[in-house]
Amino acid sequence: MTRSSHQTPLQRLTTTGAEIRKENIVEETAVDLLALNDVQELYSFATLLATPNDLVELLAGHIVSEGYTSINIHRDSFKMKDNEHYVVEYH
Numbered sequence: 001m002t003r004s005s006h007q008t009p010l011q012r013l014t015t016t017g018a019e020i021r022k023e024n025i026v027e028e029t030a031v032d033l034l035a036l037n038d039v040q041e042l043y044s045f046a047t048l049l050a051t052p053n054d055l056v057e058l059l060a061g062h063i064v065s066e067g068y069t070s071i072n073i074h075r076d077s078f079k080m081k082d083n084e085h086y087v088v089e090y091h
Contacts, residue, residue, distance in 0.1 A: 073090075
């Protein structure tokens with residue numbers, strides 16, 4: 001995945017006045033974390049504001065820090081799927 005950013009003009013105010021310069025702005029979006037319940041239906045357990053990059057690391061960090069799984073998880077337990085949306089599966 002590529003970084004989600006674009007250049008946009010921003011006005012900077014200083015003690016000597018104001019200036020307009022182009023700055024790189026990172027685009028963030030709501031990332032919905034989903035899981036399967038006991039009857040194999042998807043439900044949302046968290047919605048985070050994030051860039052759609054490094055989603056495996058985002059999911060791994062969230063489920064470990066919130067106590068959903070043990071700290072001994074491996075990168076091989078996560079699969080990035082090609083889909084119209086970004087999809088990461090944890091097995």
